[in-house]
Amino acid sequence: MDRTPLGSLVVALAAVLVLGGLTTTARVAGAELARNGGFEAGLDGWSCTAGSGAVVPAPVHGGAKALQATPAGGDNARCTQTVTVRPDSAYTLSGWVRGSYVHLGASGTGTTDVSTWTQSAPDWQRLTTTFRTGPATRTVTVHVHGWYGTGAYHADDLSLTGPGGDPVQVPAAPTGLTAGTAGSTTVPLSWTPAAGATSYHVYRGTARALTVTGTTATVTGLVPATAHTFQVTAVNEAGESPKSAAVTATTAPGPADPPPGQGLPAHALVGYLHASFANGSGYTRMADVPDTWDVINLAFGEPTSVTSGDIRFSLCPATECPGVESAADFKAAIKAKQAAGKKVLISIGGQNGQVQLATPAARDTFVASVSRIIDEYGLDGLDIDFEGHSLSLAAGDTDFRNPTTPVIVHLVSALKTLKAKYGPGFVLTMAPETFFVQLGHQYYGSGPWGGQDPRAGAYLPVIHALRDDLTLLHVQDYNSGPIMGLDGRYHSMGTADFHIAMTDMLLTGFPVAGDASRFFPALRPEQVAIGLPASPHAGNGHTAPAEVHQALDCLTRRVNCGSYRTHGTWPALRGLMTWSVNWDRFGGWEFSKNFDAYRWS
Numbered sequence: 001m002d003r004t005p006l007g008s009l010v011v012a013l014a015a016v017l018v019l020g021g022l023t024t025t026a027r028v029a030g031a032e033l034a035r036n037g038g039f040e041a042g043l044d045g046w047s048c049t050a051g052s053g054a055v056v057p058a059p060v061h062g063g064a065k066a067l068q069a070t071p072a073g074g075d076n077a078r079c080t081q082t083v084t085v086r087p088d089s090a091y092t093l094s095g096w097v098r099g100s101y102v103h104l105g106a107s108g109t110g111t112t113d114v115s116t117w118t119q120s121a122p123d124w125q126r127l128t129t130t131f132r133t134g135p136a137t138r139t140v141t142v143h144v145h146g147w148y149g150t151g152a153y154h155a156d157d158l159s160l161t162g163p164g165g166d167p168v169q170v171p172a173a174p175t176g177l178t179a180g181t182a183g184s185t186t187v188p189l190s191w192t193p194a195a196g197a198t199s200y201h202v203y204r205g206t207a208r209a210l211t212v213t214g215t216t217a218t219v220t221g222l223v224p225a226t227a228h229t230f231q232v233t234a235v236n237e238a239g240e241s242p243k244s245a246a247v248t249a250t251t252a253p254g255p256a257d258p259p260p261g262q263g264l265p266a267h268a269l270v271g272y273l274h275a276s277f278a279n280g281s282g283y284t285r286m287a288d289v290p291d292t293w294d295v296i297n298l299a300f301g302e303p304t305s306v307t308s309g310d311i312r313f314s315l316c317p318a319t320e321c322p323g324v325e326s327a328a329d330f331k332a333a334i335k336a337k338q339a340a341g342k343k344v345l346i347s348i349g350g351q352n353g354q355v356q357l358a359t360p361a362a363r364d365t366f367v368a369s370v371s372r373i374i375d376e377y378g379l380d381g382l383d384i385d386f387e388g389h390s391l392s393l394a395a396g397d398t399d400f401r402n403p404t405t406p407v408i409v410h411l412v413s414a415l416k417t418l419k420a421k422y423g424p425g426f427v428l429t430m431a432p433e434t435f436f437v438q439l440g441h442q443y444y445g446s447g448p449w450g451g452q453d454p455r456a457g458a459y460l461p462v463i464h465a466l467r468d469d470l471t472l473l474h475v476q477d478y479n480s481g482p483i484m485g486l487d488g489r490y491h492s493m494g495t496a497d498f499h500i501a502m503t504d505m506l507l508t509g510f511p512v513a514g515d516a517s518r519f520f521p522a523l524r525p526e527q528v529a530i531g532l533p534a535s536p537h538a539g540n541g542h543t544a545p546a547e548v549h550q551a552l553d554c555l556t557r558r559v560n561c562g563s564y565r566t567h568g569t570w571p572a573l574r575g576l577m578t579w580s581v582n583w584d585r586f587g588g589w590e591f592s593k594n595f596d597a598y599r600w601s
Contacts, residue, residue, distance in 0.1 A: 001300075001347075001476070001579045031164060032159060032161055033083045033084075033091075033160045033162065034081060034142060035081060037157060037158040037160075038065070038156060038157050039063075039065045039066055039156065040063050045081050046079050047079065048077065048079040049075050049078045050072065050075040052070055052071065052077035053067055053068070054067075055067060055068070056068045056154075059098065059124075059154060061096040061124045061156035062156060063157075066154050066155065066156035067079060067154060068153075068154050069144075069152065069153060071145075071146045071149065071150055071152075071153075073148070073484055073488020073489060074442055074488055074514055075148070075488070076148055077145055078514075079143065079144050079145065080142065080143045081142055082142075083140055083141075083160055084139055084164060084165035085138060085139060085140050085163070085164070085165045086133065086138075086164065087110070087133055087134065087138065088137075089132065090130065090132050091106075091130065091131055091132070091133065091140070092128065092159075092160070092162065093105070093128065093129050093130070093158075094129075095127055096127075096155065096157050097125055097127055097144065097154065098121050098123060098124055098125070098154040098155075099146060099151065099153030100119065100121075100146075100147070100153070101118075101146060101147035101153075102117060102118055102144070102145075102146055103115055103116070103117040103144065103147075104116055104129070104142075104144050104158070105117075105143055106129070106141065106142050106143070107140065108141050109137060110134020111132050111133065111137075114129045116129045138165050139236075141237070142160055144158065148442065169196060169238055170236070170238045170240070170241055171196040171197045171235070171236055171241045172194055172241055173233065173234065173241045174192060174215075174232045174233070175192045175244065176190075176191050176192035177190075177230070177231070177244045177245060177247050178247060182250060182252055183251065183252055183468075184225075184251055184252045184253060185221060185222045185251060185468045186218055186220050186468065187222060187249045187251065189216065189217050189230055190215060190216045191215050191232050194241065196234075197234035197241075198236045198237070199211055199213050199517075200212055200215070200217075200234055201232065201233045202219060202230065202232055203243065204222075204230055209230075210401070210521075211517045221521055225250070225252070225253045226250065227248055227249070228248065228251065229246050229247070230246065230247050231246050231247075263425070264427075265341075267574065268295060268529065268575040269576055269577075270293070270297065270429070270474055270529055270575065270578070271296060271534075271578050271584065272297045272578075272581060272582075273286065273289060273296050273580065273581045274316070274581075275298045275313075276299065276301075276315060277316055277320070278316055278320040278321045279582075280537070281537070282585070283316060283324055283582070284581055284585050285324070285325050285329075285330075286333035287325070287329070287333040289581055290589065290592060292593075292596055293581060293592065294341075294343065295343045295345065295427070296337065296345070296581065297383045298313065298346050298347055298377075298379075300348065300350040300385070301346045303353060303354070306355065306356050307356050307359075307362055309361070309364070309365035309366035309369070310365050310369050311348055311355070311366060311369040312369070313346060313373045315330060331377055334377060334379070338378070338380065343427050345382055345383045345427055346370065346373050346374060346379050347383035347384075347385050348370065348382065348384055349384065349385035349386045349390060350387065351388070354388045354389060354390045355386060355390050356389070356407050357406075357407055357410035358406050358410070359410070362410065363410035363411075363413055363414045370382060370418060371421065380425075380426075380427045381422070381426045381427030381428055382415070382418060382427075382428055382429075383429045383430070383431060384411075384415070384428075387433065391408060391459060392405070392455045392458055393444075393455070393458050398444060398513075399518070400440075400460040400512060400520065401461070401464060405461075408458070408462055412461075415428060416469065419469045427472075428466070428469055429473070430462070430463070430473050431474050432459040432473075432475055432476065433475070433479060433480060435455065435480065436459040437463070437475050437506075438502050438505050439457055439483060440456060440457020440460045440512050440520070441457075441486075441510045441512070441513075443456045443457065443513055444457040444460070444512050444518075460512065467521070467523065467527075472528070472574060473506065473523060473527055473528055473529075474528070474531040474577035476539075476579070477493060477498060477530060477541065477543075478493055478532065478533050478539045478542070478579075479493075479540050479541060480493050483501070483502065485502070485504065485564065486504060486505055486508060486567065487501065487564060491564075493540065494540075494541045494543050494547075495547060496547040496548070496550035496551040499530050499543065500554050500561065503530055503551070504555070504564070506522070507525055507555075507568060508566075508567040508568060509522035524572075525570035525571075525572040525573045526573075528573060528574055529573075529575045529576055529577045531576075531577045531578070531579070532576060532578050533578065534579060534580060534583040534584035534587060534590075534591040535583050535586060535590065535591070537586065538578075538579050548594060548598075549598055552598060554566060555569075556600065556601075571600075576591075576595055
């Protein structure tokens with residue numbers, strides 16, 4: 001959240017290399033291994049994402065046909081073929097391409113994956129690269145792809161030469177699937193390895209729940225006190241095995257008190273109160289916050305240094321905030337709000353409050369200092385509003401299910417510790433910007449492609465790890481560049497379409513960085529609120545009341561949707577969040593009055 005009236009965010013974009021594959025047969029040493037590299041047999045042997053590829057008679061480099069593939073939305077028109085190879089052997093990959101930002105490469109080499117590309121090829125241009133396979137490598141995946149938002153590219157006469165290998169067989173179905181002790185929303189699973197498998201798909205009922213490379217997995221986000229049936233398949237380059245024998249596990253009952261949502265009303269209004277600082281919006285006393293506000297986030301608890309983990313909070317000095325109440329009156333007003341059913345949280349971070357829990361010591365200091373603030377003021381929970389470089393993924397940390405970046409691992413550990421300390425009634429909320437969440441739909445961290453801002457999507461592993469502990473996620477749908485929705489189109493802030501598209505992604509789930517095998521699961525609608533600036537002074541992306549009502553109509557009743565079509569209807573959507581109570585007061589309480597005026601059903 002910005003302390004200044006306006007904020008901005010620059011979004012950097014970079015290329016993404018993703019893997020895929022098909023089977024092939026053995027070849028003699030030194031022979032051509034790519035099947036149908038000239039596309040004379042159509043797309044036989046090739047698989048193109050999202051139906052993006054087609055065979056055309058012109059332009060061609062050789063023969064009578066060539067590949068034409070068209071990137072669209074979140075798809076980079078990636079066409080792949082998996083080829084059997086020999087371990088510890090040298091190979092040459094080449095091909096002819098036309099278009100802008102066309103990439104040719106090989107992955108799964110067992111040594112260093114390779115890629116070569118051209119920024120601009122108005123006429124046919126040859127790309128070539130070489131690699132050596134690892135000591136246990138028996139298949140590699142060759143790929144050609146374009147770039148998001150660019151025009152169609154062409155490829156022809158793709159070639160992979162070197163010694164051939166033995167054909168890959170589809171693995172047998174896994175055996176020994178067992179379920180461990182179930183929690184209220186989780187079930188741990190384990191099974192026996194299947195020969196030749198490179199990964200495993202875990203199914204809950206008929207739907208794929210997740211994909212893992214090991215032989216254990218924990219399925220999350222389940223309904224308490226319910227029987228759930230699971231199966232597993234083994235996967236490699238040749239395909240997917242039949243499903244294993246099924247196992248059924250019943251989740252434990254959930255906590256009876258408080259109910260889901262930690263006692264929040266069905267539709268809640270969340271606002272940040274400038275309690276520790278002053279800006280142009282003026283100071284608002286806790287006792288003067290209208291009853292419309294259901295959750296009041298105290299902005300901000302601040303670190304003594306970026307890496308210390310030590311968080312402090314104090315009321316705004318009277319010299320900066322005329323009319324500020326005493327600490328005793330402030331605490332009494334908090335108790336009065338709580339007696340009226342409201343929740344009061346300490347918010348950590350904001351635009352200027354960078355927090356990096358890079359060590360176990362910083363994590364422990366964070367837990368201790370936040371606990372002191374909660375206990376001193378008798379608060380209901382914690383809001384995480386980390387911005388800037390507080391969360392940034394280390395290079396190569398691209399699996400949001402199993403993050404290794406210390407600042408993320410220690411933050412998750414700290415928040416789980418606080419949740420366990422204060423019990424099920426502890427309210428935990430987060431307010432990331434779209435850059436840190438929805439942008440992961442296109443670009444996730446620095447990744448293997450290099451150059452991308454490592455903050456992009458950096459909240460995804462935190463949200464995933466805490467999805468069973470998280471009360472509310474209210475992404476800031478403002479101070480943002482255009483973001484691509486699940487419809488493959490870019491949406492700009494300040495419109496109903498932007499809020500519909502961004503919220504639909506959270507409630508539907510989405511592939512991360514274009515990789516369907518890394519599917520970010522949907523949040524429950526009662527965990528989601530839409531973040532908005534309270535007035536044009538509060539941040540870029542102010543949305544007119546009519547547009548806010550249109551977004552709520554579409555998401556909760558699937559009417560008045562405009563050009564965007566949601567993937568579901570969510571009448572239990574929790575509500576709205578705004579920056580801030582102070583700015584709403586400055587604007588004549590327009591935002592909160594608009595919330596009160598909306599008919600949720």
